[in-house]
Amino acid sequence: METRALFVVAWLIQLFMALxxxxxxxxxxxxxxxxxxxxxxxxxxxSIRFRLEIREPNSTYLERLVIDLSTPGHLNYGKHMKRGEVEELLRPTSAVSDQVLAWLSSEGISNDTIGISGNWISFSATIFQAEQMLKTKFLHYHHDASRKSLIRTLEYSLPPDIHPHVHLIQPTTRFGNPDRHGKGRLYARHGLPVDQPIVATPEDLTAECWTVMRPDCLRELYGLCNTRAKPDPQNRLGVSGFLDQYARHSDFHHFMQRFSPNASDANFDVVILNGGSNLEDSPASSTEASLDIQYAAALAHNASVTFYSTGGRALSVSDTGQSVLENSENEPFLDQLHYLISLPDSELPSVLATSYGEIEQNVPASYARSVCNLFAQLGARGVSVIYSSGDSGVGETCLSNDGKRRVKFQPIFPASCPFVTAVGGVEGIKPEIALDFSSGGFSDLFPRPKYQDREVNRYLDRLGEQWNGLYNRRGRAIPDVACQAKNFIIRDHDTYLKISGTRFVASVN
Structure with a gap:
């Protein structure tokens, strides 16, 4: 018995050590x-290119600082930080960085593939290596509607001495991709397709502003009149482009000459990121890019406008292991944001307007927090980040994906990040009323910032117990503001079109 007991003890010790x-x-x-x-x-x-984020020692402090310097009346209001100051604040200790790099080396990751930028480390690994080091199994996953194919996993793990220092490694659990808000949905009351343009009639081009929206209508409605930005290189407006949407200079110049003649000499630059492109001769629809760039320039007289075309459909790998060109997704938000935070302060846009997003619950929590923190870094350096709130009302799907299949309202990310300005859509003039497809609600991931408390509490008091259990009363509320989002006139592929959706509102604001 004594020998058996000793054997059991020894076995338990070995098991404990193994665990x-x-x-x-x-x-x-x-x-x-x-x-x-x-x-x-x-x-x-x-081979896959991965990004690893080391946990930042002062991320909470940075977030408080961004709120302070963005709050009128606060002692730090307007005291934006320099790039070097933000990098120094968030830089991990050398001991932690060395430990993570040593782990990568021990797993056979070649130093030639490793890149370091602040608290982010990029590296290349084969599927075999990645499965060993992350204790996981990768598979091909297919998107039924778009026929997109990605290599992903449903979970991944790290050694106990590395786990506390790493916030995320992607691409792993990140499936979704930015989408044009409300794609294919119908505007309920009047049957006007959201994100499906119709050809504008000659009457539309000169109609009263209460029936259509043009730059002159918006300038009058929102009191811009003949307001012009100061001709300063720092007055730069950035417009985001994803999903192979191309901004066409020919359409742009025709649009400006007709609807913004006082700025008919305006132009825009194009910056290509992550293997993106701007194929202006492509026969594919470019209504998203056309709308964003045309209204941004028309309403921001004298400001420099830059179109950031970020690729997210590069080489992918088929089930047979062959590299093919198809709709793969390479984390376009991260690629765009890493480029921007690497820019010198003098080259940053003053405003970044983006009309893309996705249902928040479809975004891994760690990924969403990392992207939101990058928005905070831009905010700390004086960049106003604007996102449209979406065109799916309280949610295209009303079921949770946590395994419980609960009925719930669905907020949109990145609009749900508290460090962006989320813009919803309205229609009508005197009064303006909310569009029934405009998204809004409360984040399930990000808590409500204090700057929203007064107005949101008043709203919740009026709402009472209606819809209890379908939304997170303590979450960040969206949108922050709203503007016109119905019956916009745009020009795409030499044709004037009429279209509706909150994707206009980011550029308008």
């Missing part, structure tokens, strides 16, 4: 995201 070396889960999805299905295992020799 002590087990990896700890960083992120786990409860199920395959809606609309996606599992495919076959990828070729083990396929």
């Amino acid at each position: 002590g070396h087990c990896h700890e889960i960083v992120e786990r999805l409860h199920d395959v995201p809606d609309g996606w299905s599992k495919g076959v295992k990828p070729n083990p020799s396929t």
Whole structure:
């Protein structure tokens, strides 16, 4: 008996020691995201470029600082930081960085593939290496509607000595991609397609402002009149482009000459990121880019306008392991934001307007927080980040994806990040009323910032117990503001079109 007892004790000690070396889960999805299905295992020799984020020691302090310097009347209001100051504030200790780099080296990651930028480390690994180091299994996953194919996993883990220092590694659990808000939905009351343009009639081009929206209508409605920005290189407006949407100079110049003749000499620059492009001769629709760039320039007289075309559809790998060109997704938000935060202060845009987003619950929490923190870094340096709130009302899907399939309202990300200005849509003039497809609500991920408390509490008091349990009363409320989003006139592929959606509102604001 004594020998047996000693054996059991020894076995338990060995088991305890073994468990002590087990990896700890960083992120786990409860199920395959809606609309996606599992495919076959990828070729083990396929190489993937990963991004690893080391936890920032002062991220909470930075977020408080951004709120302070953005609050009129606060002692720090307007005291924006320099790039070097933000980098120094968020730089991890050398001990932590060295520990993470040593772990990568021990897993066979070549130093030649490693890149370091602040608290982010990029590296390349084969599927075989990644599965070993993250204790996971990658598969091909297929998106049923778009036929997109990605290599992803539903969870990944890290050694216990590395786990506390790493916030995320992607691409792993990140399936979704930015979408044009409300794609294919119908505007309920009047049957006007959201994100599906119709050809504008000659009467539309000169109609009264209460029936259509043009730059002159918006300038009069919102008191801009002949307001012009100071001709200063620092007055730069950035417009985001994703999903192979191209800004066409020919359409732009025709639009400006007709609807903004006082700024008919305006132009815009194009910056290509992450293998993106701006194929102005492409026959594909470019209504999103056309709308964004045309109204941004028409309403911001004298400001320099830059179109940031970020690729997210590069080489992907088929089920057979062959590299093919199709609709793969390479974390376009991260690529765009990493480019921007790397810019010298003098080259940053004053405003970044973006009309893309996705349902918040479809975004891994760690990924959403990382993107939101990058927005905070831009805000600390004086960049106003504007996102449209979406065109899906309280949610295109009303079921949770946490395995419980609960009925709930769905907020939109990145509009739900408290460090962006979320803009919703209205229609009508005197009074303006909310559009029934304009998204809004409360974040399930980000708590409500104090600057919203007074107005949101008043709203909740009026709402009472209606819709209790379908939304997070303590979450960040969206949108922050709203403006016209119906019957806009744009020009695309030499044709004037009429279209509706909150995707206009980011550029208008």
